[in-house]
Amino acid sequence: MNKFVVGGLLILAAVVYLIASSTIAGAQYFFTVDELLGRGDEAVGTPARISGAVIGETIQYDPDTLTLTFEVAHMPADNELLNDEGGLALALHQAVTDPGRARLKVVYVGPLPDLLQNEAQAIMTGRLDADGVFYADELLLKCPTRYEEAAPDQAGQ
């Protein structure tokens, strides 16, 4: 029976090692824009995942180099705070229209995403550079007004 215990422990150790080492290799910190900027130089170079509200008028795309730049405004990440602001769609709207919110410039190289537009929620994975620009390797977008239930207004009639 001993050989099975030893074998089992070896398998277990291998799996624990795989998970631990891969976690270290693949970990990304979740930050809001405020949290990221609040950490100052410490945040530079750390793999991070940022959520922010896309400001439509800042979107620029250079098709020659496929370089996309835009700014995101700080938005709360906590669900309760989001609900206090009246749900995701309203929270995004407030983040974009409030000039007092912290903003972060984002650079992404790749095809222009189909969902990029004003008041979309952008979830970006990448690193903050010393120049204060966030270089995203991955860009996910959510447009809550389009998918989530929101009662139609009378103008729709």
Next chain:
Amino acid sequence: MLANFGYGALVISLAVSLYGIGAAIYGERNKQPRWVDSARNAMLLTFPLLTLAAASIIILLVTNRFELDYVYSVTSRSMPTYLRVTALWGGQPGSLVFWSWLLSLFTSAVTLRDWRRDREFLPWVIVVALVTLAFFLVLIIAFENPFLRYWTGSSGAVVTAMFQPRGLELFTPADGRGLNPLLRHPGMIIHPPLLYLGFVSLTIPFAFAIAALITGRTDDRWIRLTRRWTLWAWLFLSLGLILGGRWAYDVLGWGGYWGWDPVEVAALMPWLTATPFLHSVMIQEKRNMFKHWNMLLIIITYDLMILGTFLTRSGVLSSVHAFAQSAIGPMFFGYIVITLAVSLALLSRRWDELKSEGELTSWLSREALFLINNLVFIAILVVCLWGVFFPILTEALGIVGQAFPSVAHIFNGQKVTVGPLFYERATGPLWAALLLLMGIAPLSAWRASTGRTLGRGMVAPTIASVVALIAVAAFSEVRQWAALLAIWLCFFVVFVTLYEFIRAAAARAAAHSLNFIVALWQLAGRNRRRYGGYIIHLGVVLMAVGIIGIEMFQTETQASLKLGETLALGRYSIRYDSLAEFDTNDNRNVARAVVTVFKDGREVGELYPRRDYFYESDQPMTIPGVRASLEDDFYVLLVDWQPISTQNATFKVYHNPLVNWLWLGSLVFIAGTFVAAWPEKDAQPQPERSRAARAAARA
């Protein structure tokens, strides 16, 4: 009104389900079969009731009844009828109704079978099925009602409610918002129902397992009764996952098929326990071992299936910080915790009765190899659970940092997530281990294999696979050791499996002096489960070939081209010939480029990558131009273009070697499952066969 009618059908089916649960338990406890029969009738009654509810939704969807919140959210006037019908599962409330309808269909089918030999299971199977159904119906009625309507009054504000609020009138918007164009794809229309079919049918083996635990009839009868259900469930689940990948590949325009998105991981998790379950029940049937393990596996599979239903549809995982965003989140977690606790309590009560009758004797025996296979699957599951729940864990661990300042910099309460890199790194070696086991296990024997007997079987396949690997290395530029190892594993498994077929068929041909092909056919027919399983293994290897190709050898490039300019990638290049922009009569604006594809400098055809813009939903959709062959896919995206002024257009191109083996392998995989699940001829009950034999003798 139809909406009230459908809602009524839902409420009545909930009442009927609750009655059925009570009647089944009462009848069983008091030994009154009449009550159990009544419970069975209640079970059967839920199917027509839920059919009415689902049909009401479909009729409302098809007839543009935009005063319904659900119809407004998922359809619009410009959508064709078939898309309106499939919009039944286009949103959360409708998909939950569809889910319940499927559950009712399957459990009704099960209760209609012949129960004479298994009478004691019946009440408990009904109870488990109806508890599951009642849970979903409560969710639908209380939180996700598809029949909610819009009401408005003199103030102009619109209220969403089931019944007419005082002083308000029904409000009907002129048009609905329509289904997200990204979802208007055949793969996306079939993918959710297939996944649901898989999820729902997993309830059946779970119900029988619980019935076995409660009644104490803990032999392998419950496994034999549900073997085919489990196999079909597993096939549907696998197909749902594969089609989801195909949809992502065709529609999402990032040249990939699987991104380790938390939603994808959630759908994969039940598969990761159902697959080892399919394997380890064979050990129980053959050797009376692993009984606790099989019970545990099916219990976990059931709860992962419930978790998957919740996570895939509710959208809670797609947002960065959301776990309990929707009201139904706590309901789901509560239900999972309760069912898990009750199931485990039942299991612990029967723990001693479920003792193994056999014992593991050798690491090289087939049962030991199956056990390792199970453990590797569970390891992948643990990786997935870790990845999905890691963000919550890290946030919660802030408490540790506060209590022990010395580790505060590690446990600082900052939410940390793990991306695809984590999953790829952690599961890569585990998938490779599964491939290796797939190669060795068929050669092993029950009880004990010695290294020598096992080695003898492996000589021919090993030599063949090494030769094939050398050939690949000689004729390609593949040099990474991980890729070479993966390719060798694929060859090894293919050769072992073919060797098994040939060896057995040759033996049969010699013994019965048959033609080799006839012997092969008969062999597969006689032992469908075994040879069907081998065909599934072949399919999995082919899929692995495709995955290795795209994961390890994908290349990409991008450039902005003037008319007539070319862009090269490896042996391929494209020339930008023209671009046209036009409106279609289904409310799209299409920008369509024509590019000529060259391979090794020779013209091989044209591709038409395009970008559709949907006016109605104000959303563009990128559709790649793909040249597919067994060797590779050449995948061209139209990224951007300058209208009129200049004639530049930007393209992104991907070269995805071998990726079509992934889809081809899935066809082999389906074929293998059909072979394995097809009813065996000799499975007919004894008396009938003898009667037929007597009749034949008389004639």
